[in-house]
Amino acid sequence: LDGMDALRENLADLMMAGMPLPFGVTVMADMADASVNALYMGPCALFLSVKDYYLDDATRTTLQGVYGQMSKNLLVMAGKTEEEAHKIASGALAFDERIAAYALTAEESSDVTASYNPVSLAELDEQVENFDLTALLGDLMKEVPETVIVTDPAYFEALDELVNDETFPQMKSWMLVAMVNAVAPYLSDDFRVQAAAFSLALSGAADRRGGGRL
Numbered sequence: 001l002d003g004m005d006a007l008r009e010n011l012a013d014l015m016m017a018g019m020p021l022p023f024g025v026t027v028m029a030d031m032a033d034a035s036v037n038a039l040y041m042g043p044c045a046l047f048l049s050v051k052d053y054y055l056d057d058a059t060r061t062t063l064q065g066v067y068g069q070m071s072k073n074l075l076v077m078a079g080k081t082e083e084e085a086h087k088i089a090s091g092a093l094a095f096d097e098r099i100a101a102y103a104l105t106a107e108e109s110s111d112v113t114a115s116y117n118p119v120s121l122a123e124l125d126e127q128v129e130n131f132d133l134t135a136l137l138g139d140l141m142k143e144v145p146e147t148v149i150v151t152d153p154a155y156f157e158a159l160d161e162l163v164n165d166e167t168f169p170q171m172k173s174w175m176l177v178a179m180v181n182a183v184a185p186y187l188s189d190d191f192r193v194q195a196a197a198f199s200l201a202l203s204g205a206a207d208r209r210g211g212g213r214l
Contacts, residue, residue: 001172001175003165003168004130004163004164004165004168007168008130008131008132011131011136011139012136012139012140015136015140016140019175019179020044020174020175020178020179020182021044021175022043022044022099022159022162022163022171023041023042023043023044023155023156023159024041024042024043024044025039025040025041025136025137025140026039026040026042027039027040027141028040030149031112031116031149032116032118038118038145038147038148038149039137039141039145039148039149040148040149040150040151041124041133041148041149041150041151041156042115042150042151042152042155043099043102043103043151043152043155043156044099044178045178046096046099046100046103047064047067047092047093047096047177047178048060048063048064048067048096048100048202049202050103050105050106050109051100051103051104051105051106052105052106054097054100055105062201063198063201063202064093064097066197066198066201067093067198067201068089068090068093069197070181070194070195070197070198071085071088071089071092071177071180071181072085072086072088072089073085073194074180074181074184074191074194074195075088075089075176075177075180077190077191077194078180087173088173088176088177089173089177090173091169091170091172091173091174092170092173092174092176092177092178093177094170095167095170095171095173095174096174098162098167098170099162102152102154102155102158102162103152103155104152115151115152116149116151117149117150117151117153118147118148118149118150119147119148119149119150119153120146120147121133121134121137121144121145121146121147121148122134122146124148124150124156127156127157128156128159128160129160130159130160130163130164131159131163181195181198
């Protein structure tokens with residue numbers, strides 16, 4: 001991918017292939033009527049798991065340091081030079097932090113009713129200028145629904161600010177880092193061991209948070 005035009009052109013294929021993307025689409029039971037399915041659109045996952053870890057400076061710095069070093073190591077193992085890996089990981093972390101600013105906290109995410117926001121696809125498409133959502137859904141399914149469920153309206157309101165020509169290089173780095181971390185456990189024992197570093201750090205942070213010290 002060399003820019004936003006290439007991203008838009010290949011968006012459906014990338015989504016079908018399971019590539020990390022700034023937003024996701026899924027079909028599941030409609031929370032208002034479980035007898036029918038609905039199409040849900042929501043933001044991507046955060047590197048640090050939940051927004052809460054970004055709100056405490058010490059915790060954010062520690063976890064970003066672990067995630068960044070782990071990602072650099074994985075990128076080098078995958079064939080990147082140290083310099084390339086550092087640049088990619090730094091860009092990815094910067095993009096991830098931009099996303100986190102619009103993400104929900106753990107408490108907000110636990111309110112399932114707050115994540116149920118039906119909106120007409122036409123209205124959402126008008127709001128999001130950098131992606132043709134109607135065309136995307138047309139490529140993904142036989143029938144495009146008139147209404148979609150948006151799990152985080154504020155995120156989609158900010159999507160054009162988050163993903164654009166200026167931020168594309170960081171977003172591309174974020175995609176590479178997210179993918180190498182996702183596939184690492186399945187590549188080899190060395191990759192699996194390296195990819196476990198952040199989970200161990202996150203477990204410690206969660207224990208401290210549960211104890212009221214974060």
